Each structure stands twice: as C-alpha cells, then as structure tokens.
Amino acid sequence: MGGRVRGGRLGGLATAALFVGVFPGNVHMAQRANTPKRRLATVLRLPLQVPLLWWAWRVVRDSEARPATGHGAGVE
Template sequence: MQISRPSAIGAGMLFTGAGIAHFAKPDFFEAIVPDWFPDAALANRASGAAELAFGIGMLHPRTRKLSALGLFALTIGVFPANVDMAVNHVEPQLVEGRFSRSVDTATGPANWIRLPLQLPLLWWLWKEYRAASAQTR
C-alpha cells in the first residue's frame, strides 16, 4: 500500500478548490482571460475542469504522477494570462453583482507578484511528480 504524502494532498486540495471556484464564480475567471483568447467562457471551463480533475487525481497515489504532470503543464499553460494581467493592468471589477474585465493603470503589485510565485508552485508540482514516479518503480 502506498502512503499519501501530505504535500501531495495539499496540492490536490489547492487545485481542487481552485477548480471548484472556476465553476462557482465563472465571471471572475472569465474577466481575467486575455482579450486575445477567442472564448473566455471556454478558457474558464477548460482550466477549471483540468484543475478539478488533476487536483482530485493528486489525492490518490495511483493517479498522482499523471496529475502532478498535468498540473505542472497547466500552470505553464496559464502563465501567459498572468503576464497579460500584469502588463495590461487587468483587474476583475465587480459591477452590479458580476465581475467584468477592467484595464486600469493604477493596478496594485499583486499581478506582478503572482508571476515569480509560479516558480515555487512549479517546483512543488515537479517534486510531487518525481516522488510519485519513484513510488511507481
């Protein structure tokens, strides 16, 4: 019997929660999809579904290796959206109970701070992938 790593469970819970958020508040996530992407709703549903599936997959040792690799790739895949948010000063703005895309030159540092924080997240997922690989040998 393989033992679940607490850090793998934590990653699974983090991404599962994020995936749920994509469906619970889709307008927030659609508001931060870059303008150049053709379908914000599709981007939200696809990334939310991937976070849910791979996040849940992190919770079981048999699916952890594939899930960690999937989340690693997903994190790289959404990085251009994070860059877009920082460069274009994008903030989701709540208007009449719904979030919409707002481009504001007075954006705070959060969009820029998010960029280097992707590195420890990638490192964490890669570590989980390597640990799961070692368990399946």
C-alpha cells in the same frame, strides 16, 4: 498513511502543465493592468508560480520513484 496514491504522476503533470499554460496570461494581465494597485497584485503573483511549478514537478518525480499505494494498487 502518507503514501503516494495512484494517479500522482498524471496529476502532477497536469498541474505543471496548467501553471505553464496560464503563465503567459498572467504576464498579459500584469502588462494590461489599468490601476497601480491591480498592476502590483498581478506582478507579485508571477514569482509565486515558480514554487508551485516546482512542487508539481516534485510530485511527478516522487511518484516515479515510489510505487503507488491505495485502492487498486495491490496493497492489502
């Protein structure tokens, strides 16, 4: 248990790309918020994307450093 599964690199790259791709939309939502409460919620959400992006990149990095395990990865 606890091993890396096949596809971790691709999944991490896709997740990182998603976070980078939606960031401009989140900035736009923060700029266009029509109530102070909504603006606060959207502005507070922006910095949370930094650790999420870091986490996704770490998955990519870790999957490159370790061999894949699980079904079809040559582990018996």
